[in-house]
Amino acid sequence: MSSIIFLTTKKRIAYFVNTGKATTYCIANNKMKLTSRHITLFLLTGLLVLLSFARKEDPRYRFVIPKGWPKPTYDFKRNKVSEAGFELGRTLFNDPILSKDNSISCASCHLNFTAFTHADHNVSHGIYGLKGTRNSLALFNLAWNKTFMWDGRVTDLEGQPTNPITNRVEMDNSMDSVVAKLNRSGNYRKLFYTAFKDSVITPKTLLKSLAQFTVMLESFNSKYDSVIRSEPGVAFTENELKGYNLFKQHCASCHTEPLFTNNAFKNNGLLVDTALRDFGRMSITHQASDSLLFRVPSLRNIGVSGPYMHDGRFGRLKDVVEHYTSGTIKSPTLSHELENEIRLSTQDKKDLISFLNTLTDKYFLYDVRFRSTNPY
Numbered sequence: 001m002s003s004i005i006f007l008t009t010k011k012r013i014a015y016f017v018n019t020g021k022a023t024t025y026c027i028a029n030n031k032m033k034l035t036s037r038h039i040t041l042f043l044l045t046g047l048l049v050l051l052s053f054a055r056k057e058d059p060r061y062r063f064v065i066p067k068g069w070p071k072p073t074y075d076f077k078r079n080k081v082s083e084a085g086f087e088l089g090r091t092l093f094n095d096p097i098l099s100k101d102n103s104i105s106c107a108s109c110h111l112n113f114t115a116f117t118h119a120d121h122n123v124s125h126g127i128y129g130l131k132g133t134r135n136s137l138a139l140f141n142l143a144w145n146k147t148f149m150w151d152g153r154v155t156d157l158e159g160q161p162t163n164p165i166t167n168r169v170e171m172d173n174s175m176d177s178v179v180a181k182l183n184r185s186g187n188y189r190k191l192f193y194t195a196f197k198d199s200v201i202t203p204k205t206l207l208k209s210l211a212q213f214t215v216m217l218e219s220f221n222s223k224y225d226s227v228i229r230s231e232p233g234v235a236f237t238e239n240e241l242k243g244y245n246l247f248k249q250h251c252a253s254c255h256t257e258p259l260f261t262n263n264a265f266k267n268n269g270l271l272v273d274t275a276l277r278d279f280g281r282m283s284i285t286h287q288a289s290d291s292l293l294f295r296v297p298s299l300r301n302i303g304v305s306g307p308y309m310h311d312g313r314f315g316r317l318k319d320v321v322e323h324y325t326s327g328t329i330k331s332p333t334l335s336h337e338l339e340n341e342i343r344l345s346t347q348d349k350k351d352l353i354s355f356l357n358t359l360t361d362k363y364f365l366y367d368v369r370f371r372s373t374n375p376y
């Protein structure tokens, strides 16, 4: 508990500041002039008090449900986010110790400034220079996901990291050996003790801390959000507004606001890649009706998270818009929303892209809480 006490007598003026950790005080004779030393001391101690109050109610580790958004699907009661758990999760997310040969971290494929996906190649690159078969997914607003991965084969954010950790071409490790490695580190044992009151690291506490980090990756401060919240001085340009209307007409049935996904599985008419032969959802459900269905990805931060689609086949948003206007392939599972051709003029296409670029959330991309190194 922090406190500040002022005492004044006829002769003296004194103040005592207790920050919970230390007490500082200053006593001045009121015949003395207040010197700049007194003023500096006073300001400094005041700052200390403010800081210690800020630590008590630290909003940095508080999950926010933006106004008007649905209830998250993630159960926070099962794994309460704490400062120590989140910070440990961030350290682990960025540490290649999770991979077999200490070469690949989660952040190798999920970089913060591209909305936690990779940018320079279509399918992910993992351990030993091996290639995966899919484009890395951007990571944000995961608390609202009903399923995870392009085909929805994972249903729980907490359990998700066992996939990359044990995947042969991603981190090629086993949960037992990663936990054994972490248990050999005195520093990690200390950090796990602070977060979970147990210095013996288990797969459960490893997964819990990673989830405390990934669930906090929230993005809701793009230009689009400011416009929707009617913040003063922010408005769509004429082109962005036209683009928004086109978006609502042609895209929003699947990329539904405010999350810009309806969390459903759909076939958006991509030609099957003959080398990868990825049939999406069908490989999980074994139903022919799920052939070529993929989870509808969110379009938030889409301007920075290319390449696009489950196999990263499109490098630019222009290519994506061309796909929807003239490239969708008819097949028995093509989503009915896309059966009729979407006709857009060259200007319409530009406007649509201008709107998509308003979904970039710089506050999220440059949020110091999510960076790899601790800035505090």
Ligand code: HEC
Residues within 6 Å of the ligand: 093, 098, 104, 105, 106, 107, 108, 109, 110, 124, 125, 126, 127, 132, 134, 135, 136, 137, 138, 139, 142, 145, 147, 148, 149, 150, 151, 160, 161, 164, 165, 169, 170, 171, 210, 214
């Ligand atoms: C080698 C690259 C690579 C590494 C390393 C990697 N990922 Fe991923 N991540 C991917 C790819 C690719 C996907 C999509 C996989 C799919 O759909 O089959 C993905 C998907 C995810 C998803 C699902 C997101 C969603 O919206 O469904 C989460 C969460 C995630 N990764 C977290 C992590 C964490 C945590 C780690 C570290 C333990 C990690 N990833 C390591 C490439 C990687």
Ligand code: HEC
Residues within 6 Å of the ligand: 247, 250, 251, 252, 253, 254, 255, 265, 266, 267, 268, 270, 294, 295, 296, 297, 298, 299, 302, 305, 307, 308, 309, 310, 311, 320, 321, 324, 335, 336, 337, 338, 342, 352
């Ligand atoms: C019928 C549902 C549906 C409609 C309508 C739809 N999409 Fe999609 N969209 C999807 C699905 C499903 C994917 C993922 C497909 C894949 O990777 O196999 C996707 C992927 C994308 C991606 C790539 C996202 C990423 O992270 O790689 C962009 C960009 C996109 N859509 C934009 C649009 C635009 C713009 C429109 C309107 C012109 C639109 N979509 C209409 C279902 C839809």
